[in-house]
Amino acid sequence: MTAENGDELTITGSVAASAIDPAKGPILTVSFPPYGRSAETVRRIMLITCAALLPAVGFSVALYGARAIASVLGAVAAATATEWIICALRDRSMPSIDGSACLTGLLLALSLPPGLPLWAAPIGSIFAIGVVKMVFGGLGRNFLNPALAGRAFCAFTFPALFAAAGMSVPKIAAGSGGFGTLANLFAGYSGGWLGASSTVALLLGAVALWTLRIIDIEVPLAFLGSAFLLSWVTSGPSAILSASGFMSAIAALLTGGVPLVALFMATDPVTSPATRRSRLFFGAGCGALTVVFRNFGSANDGAMHAVLLMNLTVPYFDRYFRPMAFGCRHRTGTQAGELNGTK
Amino acid sequence: MVLQHKRFSGGIYLEPGWGADDLPVETLPSPSHVTIPLIQHAGTPAEPTVRVGDHVAMGCQIGIATAADAVPVHASVSGIVTKIARYPYSTKRNAVSVTIENDGNDEFSTPIPCDKAWRESAPADIVEKIHLGGIIDNGFPLADRLSQGRAGRVDTLLINVLSTEGYCSADARLLIEQPRKAALGITICKYAVGATKRLFVIDENRTRVVDAVSSLMADEEFNDCDCSVLKIKKARYPLHNERLLLAACRGVELPAGALPAEAGCAVIGIAAAVAVAEAVTGLTPLIRRIVTVGGPLASAPKNLLVPIGTPARRLLDACKIDIGAIKKLVFGGALSGRAVQDLETPISKSVNSLLPLAATAAPSPGPCIGCRRCRTVCPMRLEPARLSKLVIAGAGDELDEWHIAECIECGCCAYVCPSGINLVQHIAYGKLHHERSPKRTGVLSHEAAL
Numbered sequence: 051m052t053a054e055n056g057d058e059l060t061i062t063g064s065v066a067a068s069a070i071d072p073a074k075g076p077i078l079t080v081s082f083p084p085y086g087r088s089a090e091t092v093r094r095i096m097l098i099t100c101a102a103l104l105p106a107v108g109f110s111v112a113l114y115g116a117r118a119i120a121s122v123l124g125a126v127a128a129a130t131a132t133e134w135i136i137c138a139l140r141d142r143s144m145p146s147i148d149g150s151a152c153l154t155g156l157l158l159a160l161s162l163p164p165g166l167p168l169w170a171a172p173i174g175s176i177f178a179i180g181v182v183k184m185v186f187g188g189l190g191r192n193f194l195n196p197a198l199a200g201r202a203f204c205a206f207t208f209p210a211l212f213a214a215a216g217m218s219v220p221k222i223a224a225g226s227g228g229f230g231t232l233a234n235l236f237a238g239y240s241g242g243w244l245g246a247s248s249t250v251a252l253l254l255g256a257v258a259l260w261t262l263r264i265i266d267i268e269v270p271l272a273f274l275g276s277a278f279l280l281s282w283v284t285s286g287p288s289a290i291l292s293a294s295g296f297m298s299a300i301a302a303l304l305t306g307g308v309p310l311v312a313l314f315m316a317t318d319p320v321t322s323p324a325t326r327r328s329r330l331f332f333g334a335g336c337g338a339l340t341v342v343f344r345n346f347g348s349a350n351d352g353a354m355h356a357v358l359l360m361n362l363t364v365p366y367f368d369r370y371f372r373p374m375a376f377g378c379r380h381r382t383g384t385q386a387g388e389l390n391g392t393k
Numbered sequence: 394m395v396l397q398h399k400r401f402s403g404g405i406y407l408e409p410g411w412g413a414d415d416l417p418v419e420t421l422p423s424p425s426h427v428t429i430p431l432i433q434h435a436g437t438p439a440e441p442t443v444r445v446g447d448h449v450a451m452g453c454q455i456g457i458a459t460a461a462d463a464v465p466v467h468a469s470v471s472g473i474v475t476k477i478a479r480y481p482y483s484t485k486r487n488a489v490s491v492t493i494e495n496d497g498n499d500e501f502s503t504p505i506p507c508d509k510a511w512r513e514s515a516p517a518d519i520v521e522k523i524h525l526g527g528i529i530d531n532g533f534p535l536a537d538r539l540s541q542g543r544a545g546r547v548d549t550l551l552i553n554v555l556s557t558e559g560y561c562s563a564d565a566r567l568l569i570e571q572p573r574k575a576a577l578g579i580t581i582c583k584y585a586v587g588a589t590k591r592l593f594v595i596d597e598n599r600t601r602v603v604d605a606v607s608s609l610m611a612d613e614e615f616n617d618c619d620c621s622v623l624k625i626k627k628a629r630y631p632l633h634n635e636r637l638l639l640a641a642c643r644g645v646e647l648p649a650g651a652l653p654a655e656a657g658c659a660v661i662g663i664a665a666a667v668a669v670a671e672a673v674t675g676l677t678p679l680i681r682r683i684v685t686v687g688g689p690l691a692s693a694p695k696n697l698l699v700p701i702g703t704p705a706r707r708l709l710d711a712c713k714i715d716i717g718a719i720k721k722l723v724f725g726g727a728l729s730g731r732a733v734q735d736l737e738t739p740i741s742k743s744v745n746s747l748l749p750l751a752a753t754a755a756p757s758p759g760p761c762i763g764c765r766r767c768r769t770v771c772p773m774r775l776e777p778a779r780l781s782k783l784v785i786a787g788a789g790d791e792l793d794e795w796h797i798a799e800c801i802e803c804g805c806c807a808y809v810c811p812s813g814i815n816l817v818q819h820i821a822y823g824k825l826h827h828e829r830s831p832k833r834t835g836v837l838s839h840e841a842a843l
Contacts, residue, residue, distance in 0.1 A: 083730055090766070090811040189762060372776075375775055
């Protein structure tokens with residue numbers, strides 16, 4: 051009866067008109083919820099991360115002077131320009147002002163040896179952004195950390211320059227050996243990487259990022275913890291029980307760019323796994339590989355190789371360390387409908 | 394007795410609302426016409442029992458429930474039926490709706506039989522009266538829920554006083570203004586489901602609610618030592634969700650589609666409790682509800698008691714909102730509500746708040762940077778970003794593996810996403826696909842919730 055009536059009547063003029071007739075009211079926009087968003091944006095996250103690196107930049111400028119400024123500016127400018135050009139070529143309106151290219155350039159510059167010719171950093175930037183990031187689809191799609199991959203590119207392309215590029219830096223604390231060395235390393239006497247000299251400066255930034263929940267604590271903890279343990283255990287049968295074994299294990303955490311890599315590069319959200327447990331394994335793997343590569347290879351590049359290798363394992367971590375979804379333990383093979391039926 | 398709650402993860406802490414709890418309920422004068430959808434919940438629509446031209450009294454049944462999960466619908470004003478048509482803009486798309494021209498006489502007739510006092514009735518009779526009263530709680534037919542509970546082993550009646558999104562104040566105002574009626578409804582429901590205990594779940598931040606509940610607890614006529622309170626500190630949205638509530642109260646995680654009776658509980662809201670008291674003792678079906686109108690555009694926010702089927706525009710006018718400035722009108726809250734297409738969209742039994750908004754532009758979504766904020770806030774421990782990517786990639790078969798059916802579409806993930814990705818939209822789309830697959834489980838889809 052009336053149900054059929056309803057079908058025939060469908061939309062009458064008066065009902066439909068109110069949606070389009072401005073006299074009856076405004077045209078409403080519909081969209082899916084939520085209708086409010088938090089203030090957090092990708093650009094904000096990237097810029098805060100860049101800001102957190104400023105203490106380290108400042109320290110390297112203090113150590114190496116204008117050379118450090120030129121290297122950082124060159125890398126940042128080349129990274130940003132590369133992203134702009136590629137976006138323009140791909141005809142993407144995606145703005146490259148989200149600051150991620152800037153962060154990549156900054157990290158790359160800080161990871162290069164301080165004595166490298168100034169043209170090397172921009173070349174690394176172009177590779178990092180152009181090949182590692184944009185070729186795979188841009189922000190969020192890269193499977194390697196772009197800055198580390200850029201550094202690896204430079205290291206493989208100019209090995210002779212890399213070998214000669216170390217610069218001596220002034221010591222902060224007096225004395226050598228034992229605590230004197232450690233204090234020097236911690237405060238800033240470590241010539242390997244431009245921006246990784248001062249663990250203190252890097253820690254400052256990392257703690258700030260952690261309190262803002264931009265980086266997590268699992269990866270750095272597992273990274274440093276496993277690197278420490280493994281270097282201690284492998285320090286030799288005589289040293290392992292003495293203070294020197296302990297000291298050298300601590301020193302291993304402060305040299306070769308480990309602080310920069312563990313705090314800022316391994317924690318890159320795009321190229322690290324998602325769950326807490328998998329992040330612990332990921333960090334531990336990075337730390338262990340760092341020690342292995344160092345013991346059998348280059349002291350300066352171990353951390354870089356370790357993280358790049360672990361980056362490749364991230365999809366497996368994501369798949370096998372899945373969190374148990376709400377209510378799924380209860381289900382264990384039964385469908386919800388069957389559960390209802392068995393009450 | 395005050396209990397400790399179990400741990401629960403995820404969710405968002407929303408700052409306490411703008412004081413809608415303090416605004417007394419105002420009765421909106423009956424509108425000139427009402428448009429009453431014959432479906433206002435998750436389930437089967439009612440069949441119309443009136444024809445165009447019929448005269449109906451207030452409370453008269455205009456839609457009859459023909460399926461187990463259907464609910465009768467009643468006239469909320471007295472007058473002449475002028476139209477029975479599919480109304481395109483209601484929260485339930487194209488629901489058959491009955492338009493009644495108000496004659497202003499407010500004649501009343503009850504659909505509920507007046508036989509004996511509720512204390513002498515069998516629980517099944519009470520459930521039948523609740524059914525005839527057309528009561529909907531939390532988007533589900535209350536009678537259906539209670540009768541399912543009765544067959545099980547329900548020992549506790551949970552009274553859910555957590556607000557959906559901080560500013561829906563219907564429950565709070567009812568507790569403050571009609572505590573006796575709320576208490577009576579709760580007692581009746583407890584009897585109807587055969588529960589032995591009552592447990593209030595309240596948010597410690599909402600001081601008005603806390604006061605109202607403590608005065609109820611002090612009432613000896615109501616509280617015969619079987620009543621306890623669970624105060625939740627800094628209750629995070631969406632804890633009001635039934636499944637999360639049971640996890641917080643009982644430590645039981647129910648799968649999607651399972652009934653609270655599985656955890657030995659029945660859940661009821663205050664608005665539903667008051668409606669039960671009115672239906673069982675006052676013989677009045679559910680024909681009115683309290684709607685909170687607020688948001689940045691409302692210069693005079695209000696809690697309004699309106700007949701079901703009142704056009705939203707009447708409520709906006711009552712709150713002195715500049716109609717021309719409205720670009721989007723949300724039924725429900727900002728995180729899980731639903732934007733409607735038309736200002737004339739009627740208020741249904743499930744609408745607890747109206748949120749007119751001036752801004753329409755959502756930020757254009759950027760790429761996912763894997764920051765994991767979405768999975769941190771997901772109360773169901775899902776991976777919204779992955780689900781969204783799978784849906785976009787068209788990987789329908791993998792969605793099951795990542796438990797897409799468990800998503801309750803609370804909106805937390807999209808709220809926190811720094812890239813502004815429309816995660817809920819993608820997941821809801823994926824669920825549609827999933828629901829059509831043969832392995833489908835009971836899923837509360839977004840549309841069904843309103």
